Amino acid sequence: MAPGLGAIFYHTHLVKKLAVIALNGSFMRSEYSGNNMDITTNHKKFSKDLAYWLLPCWLVIFIIMMIHYSLNIAKDKQYSLHNEQVIVELIEKLLNDSLNSMTSDALMLSYIAKQISIDDSNTAPLTNYFIELSKNDDNYEQIRFIDIQGYERIRVNNISNKIYTVDSQDLQNKSKRYYFQKTMQLSQGNVYISPMDLNIEAGQIQQPLNPTIRIGVPVFNIQDEKIGAIILNYKGRKLINRLLHISPNFIEHLYILNAEGVAIIQPVTSALSTLTSKHKSPDTPPPFQFNTSKQLSDELLELMSQKHQGQILLQDSYITFTQTFSNRSGRWTIASVFPKQRFNLARIAFADNYMLLYITLTMVLSSLIFLFRYHYQQTNNLREQQAYDKQFRLTLENIQFIAVSINSDGIITFCNDFFLNLVGYQKHQVIGKCWVDTFIPQKLQQQAAEALKQALVQELNQTKVETVVQTNCGEVVLVSWSSTYSKAHGNNLATATFIGEDVTEHKMEQDQLQRLSHAVEQSHNSVMITEITGEIIYVNPVFCELTGYKKHEVLGITPKFLQSGEMPEVGYDSLRQTIQRGDEWRGEFHNKKKNGDLFWERARISPVKDSAGNALYFVAVKQDITKEKQLAHEMQEQEALHAKQDKLAAVGKVVNMIAHDLRNPLSSIKMVLQIYARKEQDELFDISLEQVRYMEAILEDLLSYSRPEQFKPEWLDLNKLVEFAVNSQRRLAKEKDVAIEFSYPHNLPTVYADPIKLRQALQNLLVNAIQAAETSEQACPLVTVTTNILLTDSNSMILIDISNNGTSIDPCMVSKVFEPFYTTKAKGTGLGLAIVQKIIESHKGSVRLKPINPIGTLAQIQLPLSNHISEPISPIKDVIN
Numbered sequence: 001m002a003p004g005l006g007a008i009f010y011h012t013h014l015v016k017k018l019a020v021i022a023l024n025g026s027f028m029r030s031e032y033s034g035n036n037m038d039i040t041t042n043h044k045k046f047s048k049d050l051a052y053w054l055l056p057c058w059l060v061i062f063i064i065m066m067i068h069y070s071l072n073i074a075k076d077k078q079y080s081l082h083n084e085q086v087i088v089e090l091i092e093k094l095l096n097d098s099l100n101s102m103t104s105d106a107l108m109l110s111y112i113a114k115q116i117s118i119d120d121s122n123t124a125p126l127t128n129y130f131i132e133l134s135k136n137d138d139n140y141e142q143i144r145f146i147d148i149q150g151y152e153r154i155r156v157n158n159i160s161n162k163i164y165t166v167d168s169q170d171l172q173n174k175s176k177r178y179y180f181q182k183t184m185q186l187s188q189g190n191v192y193i194s195p196m197d198l199n200i201e202a203g204q205i206q207q208p209l210n211p212t213i214r215i216g217v218p219v220f221n222i223q224d225e226k227i228g229a230i231i232l233n234y235k236g237r238k239l240i241n242r243l244l245h246i247s248p249n250f251i252e253h254l255y256i257l258n259a260e261g262v263a264i265i266q267p268v269t270s271a272l273s274t275l276t277s278k279h280k281s282p283d284t285p286p287p288f289q290f291n292t293s294k295q296l297s298d299e300l301l302e303l304m305s306q307k308h309q310g311q312i313l314l315q316d317s318y319i320t321f322t323q324t325f326s327n328r329s330g331r332w333t334i335a336s337v338f339p340k341q342r343f344n345l346a347r348i349a350f351a352d353n354y355m356l357l358y359i360t361l362t363m364v365l366s367s368l369i370f371l372f373r374y375h376y377q378q379t380n381n382l383r384e385q386q387a388y389d390k391q392f393r394l395t396l397e398n399i400q401f402i403a404v405s406i407n408s409d410g411i412i413t414f415c416n417d418f419f420l421n422l423v424g425y426q427k428h429q430v431i432g433k434c435w436v437d438t439f440i441p442q443k444l445q446q447q448a449a450e451a452l453k454q455a456l457v458q459e460l461n462q463t464k465v466e467t468v469v470q471t472n473c474g475e476v477v478l479v480s481w482s483s484t485y486s487k488a489h490g491n492n493l494a495t496a497t498f499i500g501e502d503v504t505e506h507k508m509e510q511d512q513l514q515r516l517s518h519a520v521e522q523s524h525n526s527v528m529i530t531e532i533t534g535e536i537i538y539v540n541p542v543f544c545e546l547t548g549y550k551k552h553e554v555l556g557i558t559p560k561f562l563q564s565g566e567m568p569e570v571g572y573d574s575l576r577q578t579i580q581r582g583d584e585w586r587g588e589f590h591n592k593k594k595n596g597d598l599f600w601e602r603a604r605i606s607p608v609k610d611s612a613g614n615a616l617y618f619v620a621v622k623q624d625i626t627k628e629k630q631l632a633h634e635m636q637e638q639e640a641l642h643a644k645q646d647k648l649a650a651v652g653k654v655v656n657m658i659a660h661d662l663r664n665p666l667s668s669i670k671m672v673l674q675i676y677a678r679k680e681q682d683e684l685f686d687i688s689l690e691q692v693r694y695m696e697a698i699l700e701d702l703l704s705y706s707r708p709e710q711f712k713p714e715w716l717d718l719n720k721l722v723e724f725a726v727n728s729q730r731r732l733a734k735e736k737d738v739a740i741e742f743s744y745p746h747n748l749p750t751v752y753a754d755p756i757k758l759r760q761a762l763q764n765l766l767v768n769a770i771q772a773a774e775t776s777e778q779a780c781p782l783v784t785v786t787t788n789i790l791l792t793d794s795n796s797m798i799l800i801d802i803s804n805n806g807t808s809i810d811p812c813m814v815s816k817v818f819e820p821f822y823t824t825k826a827k828g829t830g831l832g833l834a835i836v837q838k839i840i841e842s843h844k845g846s847v848r849l850k851p852i853n854p855i856g857t858l859a860q861i862q863l864p865l866s867n868h869i870s871e872p873i874s875p876i877k878d879v880i881n
Helices: 005-022 039-115 124-136 180-183 237-247 268-276 298-304 340-398 417-423 435-439 444-457 504-521 541-545 571-582 626-679 683-706 718-728 729-734 755-773 831-842
Strands: 140-147 151-158 162-165 211-220 226-233 255-256 263-265 309-314 317-326 330-339 402-407 411-413 462-470 476-486 495-502 526-531 536-539 585-592 597-609 615-626 714-716 739-743 751-754 782-791 796-804 845-850 858-863
Touching: 039 124, 039 140, 039 211, 039 226, 039 237, 039 255, 039 317, 039 330, 039 340, 039 718, 124 140, 124 151, 162 226, 162 831, 180 211, 180 226, 226 237, 237 263, 298 309, 298 317, 298 330, 298 751, 330 340, 340 402, 340 495, 402 417, 417 462, 444 476, 444 495, 495 626, 526 541, 571 585, 571 597, 597 626, 597 714, 626 683, 714 718, 714 755, 718 729, 718 739, 718 755, 718 782, 718 796, 729 739, 729 755, 751 755, 755 782, 755 796, 755 831, 831 845
Parallel strands: 739 782
Antiparallel strands: 140 151, 140 226, 151 162, 211 226, 255 263, 255 330, 309 317, 317 330, 402 411, 402 495, 462 476, 476 495, 526 536, 526 615, 585 597, 597 615, 714 751, 782 796, 796 858, 845 858
């Protein structure tokens, strides 16, 4: 028995008393380290306090870091954009000087060419000027004169500071080149400057790659007739090196646009990054690639054309631009595209420079806060511990329980008056004495000393430890202890404080309750014990066997799970009111088992009271009376059946007497009418014969209802029986203009029934359905017959539904129409449905009528699949036929 009934009473009673004392403040358990403090709780408290200080500190550091970060990024952004403006202005001056120099050299050569008469035999003077210019200015790699047809007439090369004139057989036709075509379109005194591209010799790109800017000027003779063009190949690397000298990385996002909006210089990131990252010499030609198409959007060009210089933000880039004007070559634009992604470099630099500083600062401040709060908590704990010790001693003095404190040497340091009254000593006789030597019997001293030492070494808090205590007069009492351990602090040793009570009488009561518990366990009745709030604290094995629930499934919950819903709530209200008054309640329950089965119990529920008359528990002793209820119900059914059969017997005597006295006269009258009807065709004979047949039908119904049934059951295919009954009524249905539909499921189980009696019941219901359908307001009166099977946990039934679409039956009449001799028809005995009910109930089945929404009536027969058919009790021993 785990736990036994006695253990439940005793243990719960003790725990309740200790709980009341704790709630009233008479017994306290220390929450601090000095007196058995809960270390986990203390750690949580310290962690919460530390988080309260650390989180604001971290938040302040984070805010300072973010402000520093924002200022640093803003400063870097301002510096970068200002640097862009400065460099763009420097490039503007450099470009202006370069353009003026190029333009001046080209116009000078054009002027000289105009003054010199140039023909096929006189090119030397102009050639000499080309050579002198190459010697004085090494910025030009080629200086050429191209005639109006596009053929080179003169070309002077300056390659690697080697100046020479190209032979006539190596001169080429440049008429298809864009710079020649652009130059020939200019008027006198204007200069064309091409975008930077690669030089082409004999249709092949010159190797190594050599970026070139071409300056073209048209040449006129004395008569101002255009005779050709002078083309100067300006070394693009010279200009690039100057730009690199201003800012090594700037050219990676620099555009220089001529008057036509074409970039003569555009970013060449791969080449310049190769040149700068690997520290190659500027003379080392990188793998340049050029595209003379516009590199800036039309939207940006439109914005830049609206003012001379400025800085705008377009999409994800800052555009810094300025414009320079040349009288000979138009307006030039310098634009620097600075992507916003470049600011990520400042973010990375900030993390590299300052993140370690802020992490170090955070760790230092966190360590200081940790040390400060730890010291503060220790000081606060000590202060509270001292206050606790004082309050704890005062509490122990006043509680009505034994209180003793023993240090780690086994010496008594404190005891209250309640303990002194129990043992019969004075305080000065106890304080400072050894506990084991003073209060433990000699035979148990060694065992007690080892147990006490082990408890003090393990520093454990114990509850419900029972030991014996020897009083001053030598009497031994049994005491139940709960111990609280206090760690050593200061000069004080570790101490264990024991709170207990004398349980000698309780132990004796417990033994008695154990015997009572054993008797309850072996009881043949179901026993349940609940708290006053209704929670179950004990059930015996009979309860588990009866309900199907295991003990652990019901302990701690209320008995509501047993309610079946079959009993009215008023009964439960009466139960609650009775036991709350402290009175015993007696009654019956209709409850439900775990498997869903219903059962009846006769119960007595009584309160268990304490000495003050207060209810502690409720004990319910219950007896299973399900079989008793079933037997009583069967007896009631038999009594009702006997009463009904007695009534039928009386009716049967009268009916048989009437049938005996009326049948022979009716037969004679019927025979006479039939004879005269054959001789003379008279409507009165037909009416008379119809009335005689109606009277015979009434006598037949009376005899059928009152006659004791003689059953001859057999296993039947119900679908065939129903189909036969339906077909037998189709002639009547046709005369009434009523359609009959029959549907059934295949493989319907067979039933054990009397085919003649069952067919009679079906025919009566079919005739009623046809007559009811005749009153239908629908276009087609219809009777529907269906069979089916109904499966439930407790039983299985065969269903026969006969429905019609005529006028619905009044819901108030669905039970009354089965009463004998009750009818709503002008003609009829009122025995048809009574005979049907009698036949179906004799088969242990049921029949019912119900209206169909919106129109029609359903007659449903339910027959069990079992083969048990009751033989009716015959109230009439001799029936006169």
